[in-house]
Amino acid sequence: MSLPTNSTAPSALDAEALYAELLQQVKAGLADAHEPAIVGIHSGGAWLAERLAADLGLSARCGVLDVSFYRDDFAKKGLPAEVKPTQIGFDVAGATLLLVDDVLYTGRTTRAAINELFDYGRPAKIMLAALVDRGERQLPVAADFVAAKVAVPAGQALVLKRTEAGQFTLTIENDHA
Template identity: 50%
Template sequence: MTTPLPEAEQLLTRLAEQLRPVITPATALVGIHSGGVWIMQRLLKLLDVPLAHGTLDVSFYRDDFNQRGLKPTTRPSQIPFEVEARHIILIDDVFYTGRTIRAALNELFDYGRPANISLAVLVNRGGRELPIAPQFSACELPLPADKNLQLLQHEDGRFYLRLDDQA
């Protein structure tokens, strides 16, 4: 790569500023494991308003179960609020094909019928395969399919992005 990767911490601040105007008391944040949950927890602090929030592990809704089976580790999804009529902001680290988001949407609807759902991500790397796109994205970073972009945490909890060649 010739251009350096964006600073994840700056992206996080930018995403919080994008979301601030749309937050209402009816808003709930839902982070997708694992990067989306980290971001959600930081957003809750940055936004500094009490918001309903939950987490999703979409393993049981993935469309590649027949090819890949279950991940060795799954975490319980936790939606400790009434989904019905809620304004939900789904949060993930990197938006790519849209398949994870499709799975998350399906799972959310098994909890109830929200008023609306939008999607907020740190990075939109392009390459979507479904008619799903993020409404809030702190950065557009088109990447070829043979690259893998990951959000990671330093020991002190600060975020950083890492780009690898696809295994």
């Protein structure tokens, strides 16, 4: 899928509207998929994956990855304060997997997630969905489904948050990475 030609201003991002757009793209993209399953990257991608799976009737085939141990900058960054266990309760081998992340940026998280997925088996296909693509890739990674492409100033990050009611918001925060 090609990205929109006009970038969205970060202040104009409506996470719920973006989710609705992403859902429609994913629904069409998975329509004829063989043994579809959804895997979200902790934490924002996992929230999106859980909601996509519920909306698409795939809750039994939804998993969550924490790629902390698979990152190529593990030695530099160390472990986050809260490492979540990876939970994949279905057979990855031969499945069509939708890998979900909240914000696609350098591509390094996606690479780490793919490496971890292959430890669980060899999927027939992996497709990538992201709520937002902020560009500036360091690795050759592109999303199959993306709701918006935005430019974010250096030193800042887009952060997906989820309310107790399950609603999404996107905020811009100083990047402490």
